[in-house]
Amino acid sequence: MNDQPTKPFLYVVVCAAGIAGDAHRLITAAQAQGWDVGVVATPQGLGFLDAEAITQQTGYPIRSAWRSPGDPRPLPPADAIAVAPATFNTINKWAAGIADTLALGILCEAYGLGIPTVALPYVNAAMAAHPAYGRSLDQLRELGVMVGSYEPHRPKAGGGAERFRWEEALSLLPQDVRR
Template sequence: MTEPSAARKKPFLYVVVCACGIAADVGELITAAQERHWDVGVIATPQGLGFLDTEAIRTQTGYPIRSAWRAPGEARPLPPADAIAVAPASFNTINKWAAGISDTLALGILCEAYGMGVPIAVLPHMNAAQTAHPAYRQSLERLRGMNILIGSGEPHPPKSGGGADPFRWQEALDLLEPQLGHRPDRGRRGTP
């Protein structure tokens, strides 16, 4: 007889989705992760939730989207994460996360995951005016100092809608897999 934990062999990826115009396309990352033998759960920022087709994501992943804290005694709806991809990552989320602000479930998970050693990749998606702000540059420096893996995406022009250039969804997996050795038998790290 096998143990319950032995039944899950695929690594589990949390995808944290922020309020960005391209967030509706997160299914591309979910599909790519599943093709690479990951199981996936989605955590959305409260504003990001409005950009998503929650039923389509639930069908694709087999899990509900998390966006709010659990009530005391409520079961955890997702297994612990082996890795986390923040994609797309907004200006607001990056700056709050780097400052240690944990006022949403998504930020709380990101702040705790760092302390638990869970590998995290972030794919920023914002305009050039936002990336020019000194707080953003300082936030990226802090996140790099925390060994957070930062994607290579370029900012889009202000007022352009942000969806003109292709978003490199799979880059999150490319950054994370070497951190795990992407071994299906990798042990659980125990994220929130």
């Protein structure tokens, strides 16, 4: 494990969606651009990931649960955060300030800490049609969250993976984030 990163540190927050298993694509792209990366998964998102492969790729364990008081922090502080894929549930809870998981707690706290944050939504068109979703995206934008351009896929199709641009998260982050 790395003790003192010399590179900027990116948290990749992964939610439960069919494409979550491809999160390694964002990790690889970030590392190629000079980032150190740690992954935080929602409790349901954890099941979509190859934890061993991601731990080997990043050098850090995947975080999904709160640590006990006094336990060491397994990840350095984030210089930036990318939520990919960002699901309907996470987007709505985050915008409402609900911090009932480690991932949501980190996202809600990021606003107060001024950590640049990007969300790459991955939802189907039926979920995206719910009025709460649009309001939540607007609320996140008002908080300074940069929201990706993915267009919702057809319901019950599990599609759109080929249109999901993992690397967009990096292009949305401000260039001055790098140390």
